[in-house]
Amino acid sequence: MSFLLPCPNCGPRDVDEFAYAGETTERPQGTPSPRELASYIHFRRNAAGVQREWWYHRFGCELWFLAERDTRTNEVLKTELPSTDAAGSPTPHEPATPDTPAV
Amino acid sequence: MTVDGVPNVRVCVEPVREGATVRAQNVLGSLDRDLLNVVDRIGGPFTPVGFYYRTMLRPRRLWPQYERVLRNLAGLGCLDKSGRRSGRYDVEHRRADVLVIGGGEAGVAAARAAAENSVGSVVLVDERAAPHIDGVETLAPARAIGFYEGGLVPVDAGNVLYRFRAGKVVVATGTVEQPLLFPGNDLVGVLLPQAVRRLVDDWALKPGDRGVIVSADGAGLDVVEQLRRAGVEIVEVVDLRESLPSTLAANGRRGRLESVTIEGRELACDLLVMSGGRQPAYSLLAQAGARVEYDARRGIFVPVDLPANVEAAGSVTETEPAAAPPPPSFDGGDAKGRCFVCICEDVTEKDVKRALAEGFDSLELAKRYTTVTMGPCQGRLCHLPSIRLYARETGSDEGAIGTTTARPPWAPVSLGLLAGRGLEPAKRTAIHHRHVELGATMMWTGAWRRPHSYGDAAGEARHVHEALGLIDVSTLGKLLVEGPDAAAFLELLYPNRFADMKVGRVRYGVLGSDAGRIMDDGTIGRIADDRFYVTTTSTGADTVIEWFDWWNAVWGMDVEVVNLTGALAAVNVAGPRSRELLGRLTDVDVSNEGIAYLDTKEAHVAGVPCLILRIGFVGELGYELHFASPYGEYLWDTLLERGKDLGIRPFGLEPQRILRLEKMHIIVGQDTDSESNVLEAGMPWIAKLDKDDFVGKWALEHVQARGFREQLVGFEMANGVVPAEGGQIVLDGRSAGRVTSARMSPHLGKAIGMAWVRPQLAVEDARIEIKVDGRLEAARVRLKPFFDPKGERLRA
Ligand SMILES: [Zn+2]
Numbered sequence: 001m002s003f004l005l006p007c008p009n010c011g012p013r014d015v016d017e018f019a020y021a022g023e024t025t026e027r028p029q030g031t032p033s034p035r036e037l038a039s040y041i042h043f044r045r046n047a048a049g050v051q052r053e054w055w056y057h058r059f060g061c062e063l064w065f066l067a068e069r070d071t072r073t074n075e076v077l078k079t080e081l082p083s084t085d086a087a088g089s090p091t092p093h094e095p096a097t098p099d100t101p102a103v
Numbered sequence: 104m105t106v107d108g109v110p111n112v113r114v115c116v117e118p119v120r121e122g123a124t125v126r127a128q129n130v131l132g133s134l135d136r137d138l139l140n141v142v143d144r145i146g147g148p149f150t151p152v153g154f155y156y157r158t159m160l161r162p163r164r165l166w167p168q169y170e171r172v173l174r175n176l177a178g179l180g181c182l183d184k185s186g187r188r189s190g191r192y193d194v195e196h197r198r199a200d201v202l203v204i205g206g207g208e209a210g211v212a213a214a215r216a217a218a219e220n221s222v223g224s225v226v227l228v229d230e231r232a233a234p235h236i237d238g239v240e241t242l243a244p245a246r247a248i249g250f251y252e253g254g255l256v257p258v259d260a261g262n263v264l265y266r267f268r269a270g271k272v273v274v275a276t277g278t279v280e281q282p283l284l285f286p287g288n289d290l291v292g293v294l295l296p297q298a299v300r301r302l303v304d305d306w307a308l309k310p311g312d313r314g315v316i317v318s319a320d321g322a323g324l325d326v327v328e329q330l331r332r333a334g335v336e337i338v339e340v341v342d343l344r345e346s347l348p349s350t351l352a353a354n355g356r357r358g359r360l361e362s363v364t365i366e367g368r369e370l371a372c373d374l375l376v377m378s379g380g381r382q383p384a385y386s387l388l389a390q391a392g393a394r395v396e397y398d399a400r401r402g403i404f405v406p407v408d409l410p411a412n413v414e415a416a417g418s419v420t421e422t423e424p425a426a427a428p429p430p431p432s433f434d435g436g437d438a439k440g441r442c443f444v445c446i447c448e449d450v451t452e453k454d455v456k457r458a459l460a461e462g463f464d465s466l467e468l469a470k471r472y473t474t475v476t477m478g479p480c481q482g483r484l485c486h487l488p489s490i491r492l493y494a495r496e497t498g499s500d501e502g503a504i505g506t507t508t509a510r511p512p513w514a515p516v517s518l519g520l521l522a523g524r525g526l527e528p529a530k531r532t533a534i535h536h537r538h539v540e541l542g543a544t545m546m547w548t549g550a551w552r553r554p555h556s557y558g559d560a561a562g563e564a565r566h567v568h569e570a571l572g573l574i575d576v577s578t579l580g581k582l583l584v585e586g587p588d589a590a591a592f593l594e595l596l597y598p599n600r601f602a603d604m605k606v607g608r609v610r611y612g613v614l615g616s617d618a619g620r621i622m623d624d625g626t627i628g629r630i631a632d633d634r635f636y637v638t639t640t641s642t643g644a645d646t647v648i649e650w651f652d653w654w655n656a657v658w659g660m661d662v663e664v665v666n667l668t669g670a671l672a673a674v675n676v677a678g679p680r681s682r683e684l685l686g687r688l689t690d691v692d693v694s695n696e697g698i699a700y701l702d703t704k705e706a707h708v709a710g711v712p713c714l715i716l717r718i719g720f721v722g723e724l725g726y727e728l729h730f731a732s733p734y735g736e737y738l739w740d741t742l743l744e745r746g747k748d749l750g751i752r753p754f755g756l757e758p759q760r761i762l763r764l765e766k767m768h769i770i771v772g773q774d775t776d777s778e779s780n781v782l783e784a785g786m787p788w789i790a791k792l793d794k795d796d797f798v799g800k801w802a803l804e805h806v807q808a809r810g811f812r813e814q815l816v817g818f819e820m821a822n823g824v825v826p827a828e829g830g831q832i833v834l835d836g837r838s839a840g841r842v843t844s845a846r847m848s849p850h851l852g853k854a855i856g857m858a859w860v861r862p863q864l865a866v867e868d869a870r871i872e873i874k875v876d877g878r879l880e881a882a883r884v885r886l887k888p889f890f891d892p893k894g895e896r897l898r899a
Contacts, residue, residue: 001252002251002253002255003252003253004253004268014196014266015253019649027617027657028801031801031804032801034805037801037802037805040617041617041618041802054653056649056652056653058649064652064653064656065656074252074253081656082656082657082659083659
């Protein structure tokens with residue numbers, strides 16, 4: 001990997017500066033069944049195409065952000081901060097749901 | 104050749120340095136008495152292609168011997184195994200508007216044009232000396248070693264690797280003259296035209312006395328001019344475009360050319376210049392994404408469909424038909440010489456035919472089997488000839504066979520350059536130099552340097568029980584979690600409960616993942632309603648702060664996490680006399696009522712603003728003091744000075760590990776692994792499963808429901824033998840668990856430890872056996888701390 005990734009804070013930087021934290025997942029609501037729990041913890045869509053994923057600017061500004069990246073070409077379509085519309089709410093809102101269909 | 108111990112150096116492009124040691128490679132002794140020749144002679148059938156994959160696999164124990172001889176035979180050179188890092192290598196990230204690779208005519212013209220049009224910064228890279236051009240930065244000698252994803256072009260400039268990102272890359276790598284395949288084509292005296300040009304034009308050397316020229320293109324024939332100038336007698340010139348000899352072979356003695364046989368005529372000569380035409384050096388373009396297509400008319404592969412921002416200049420995309428494709432190989436008649444396809448890897452025509460006969464009929468597989476193109480030249484001289492040979496032998500054509508994938512590095516590159524500068528970052532605490540002055544043995548814990556002990560680990564441990572000890576715990580991760588949602592945030596992150604915690608109290612917490620696995624542990628002190636002070640393990644600080652920030656990004660709660668790990672130093676004053684010492688240095692009430700066990704208080708100690716945490720990792724009355732790290736040495740010195748009459752003694756990490764084991768306090772990563780959870784690790788009181796939600800809740804509920812598979816317990820050895828960490832617990836001759844920690848406790852006079860065992864063994868006093876040096880040693884399971892099981896010393 002040697003592509004450039006645009007950090008929402010710092011702009012395009014060498015991908016080596018970032019930590020990859022995988023595709024976004026949906027944390028279950030309420031009490032999940034063992035199957036739902038296993039699927040949340042262990043199973044990933046592993047898309048061959050555009051996926052929404054977490055990145056951390058570890059050797060930079062230490063920001064967590066979301067990227068949409070084509071896993072086949074490493075083309076980064078966009079990066080953004082996670083939405084903060086629920087800021088201040090004591091009930092957790094869910095991490096960004098994968099909303100881009102796998103190609 | 105080997106230059107200053109570096110093998111595979113192309114001495115024709117390596118500048119001479121004073122004092123350099125240059126040795127011949129791939130021969131034993133000199134060429135005149137090359138001992139390897141014997142193997143070559145007796146070894147025609149002994150060293151066929153791929154033979155080491157088959158012949159020498161067994162017996163396996165002899166492989167190292169085989170390998171040593173083989174590497175020598177294969178001409179790969181050898182590394183000095185006792186060699187050390189000899190140079191300093193650096194990596195530099197560079198940007199350029201235009202990067203021109205290749206300093207030939209086309210490259211220079213492209214660079215000059217770019218500079219004249221003021222497109223911005225222009226950089227020219229060439230492996231030999233490149234001319235000065237106004238407005239162009241020249242890197243030479245330097246080599247672009249590949250074209251990577253994201254337009255990254257690393258340039259090897261000797262001791263510096265430039266990682267270039269350029270707006271536009273111009274590839275002007277030119278062409279590479281291809282050798283002809285005929286018996287004896289490896290003899291000394293058989294040259295490519297380019298070598299003649301360099302010898303004569305650049306170095307004014309006469310390459311031989313009597314020369315024969317065989318070429319498939321005009322450029323090859325042009326060297327007649329150079330040879331005449333150098334005074335070489337031209338014996339014969341064969342233009343393959345006009346006449347194709349039915350046989351061609353070079354004959355030699357002791358590795359040197361003596362004659363050339365063309366269609367039965369033997370011509371005495373000591374120089375044979377041969378060329379099979381010129382192949383564009385397209386590798387960088389192919390790595391950049393260009394397609395490589397076979398041009399049957401010219402018999403070469405050409406790059407087409409260049410990607411955006413990449414241009415080709417000069418002969419790398421030459422369109423003018425200049426050559427007639429030569430035959431894949433010439434019949435040598437009854438010549439004895441071997442016909443080499445790949446000089447670097449010593450692969451002959453016969454080897455390629457053998458590989459085909461064995462069924463390696465795909466080019467990619469055959470490449471891996473024969474290792475053609477895998478030598479230092481990276482296929483420059485053997486890729487095209489081997490494809491031609493394959494096409495003929497399989498009755499196919501070059502276009503259908505295609506090329507193998509062009510992969511970086513395009514040029515050989517030293518591992519030192521790729522590794523960069525030798526960096527071993529060490530973190531030192533603010534008190535580091537005091538430990539060194541006190542004669543501590545320093546050890547690594549993650550990136551931290553910490554005192555293992557000050558020379559007497561057992562004595563230091565005993566002293567904490569008996570009197571007073573002082574340990575530097577500045578390496579602990581230290582986070583401030585602040586904001587209206589701070590308590591709610593921690594409630595969600597930890598299995599513990601924090602909402603009910605009063606200001607001024609401390610709680611031990613274990614951090615887990617949603618899979619229920621233990622990630623880290625530490626203490627959480629409530630300093631104010633909306634402010635918590637969180638400590639983590641020494642090696643877990645970075646992971647924990649990333650974890651906190653991540654969940655904060657997910658939840659978007661009104662809380663800030665600040666990393667104070669480096670800003671604060673910390674020491675632990677522990678032992679029965681610690682209260683007396685603390686009382687001397689602070690105005691606050693240090694009585695058991697003033698600062699109770701698991702209390703935290705902000706106070707001045709010896710004039711230094713501190714956060715005092717009364718906790719007991721080492722099992723005795725003790726106070727952790729956290730304070731601004733610039734005061735580190737001052738407070739350390741003051742505590743030692745004012746505690747002198749109390750017998751204060753510093754203690755290191757090893758005595759701390761003994762002390763915590765006596766209390767069965769776990770060390771995350773030592774007693775737990777990536778599968779451990781708090782329930783099976785014997786800390787069920789941590790997990791408040793009645794909370795609505797926390798990270799790991801569902802997984803822990805699942806563990807509760809399915810029952811325990813193993814449990815973390817203590818054990819005490821019957822006869823004082825200390826088992827190895829990782830040692831097996833044995834029950835009825837079968838494995839029933841593993842030891843995670845074991846020490847001799849000097850205070851208790853017993854060998855003690857912790858282990859994961861099957862649940863039926865997690866019973867006080869259960870008999871187990873532990874394998875120690877192949878023997879079984881008896882032990883008893885202990886569920887309560889070995890020392891002060893009721894915690895009376897901690898609460899004293
Ligand atoms: Zn950033």
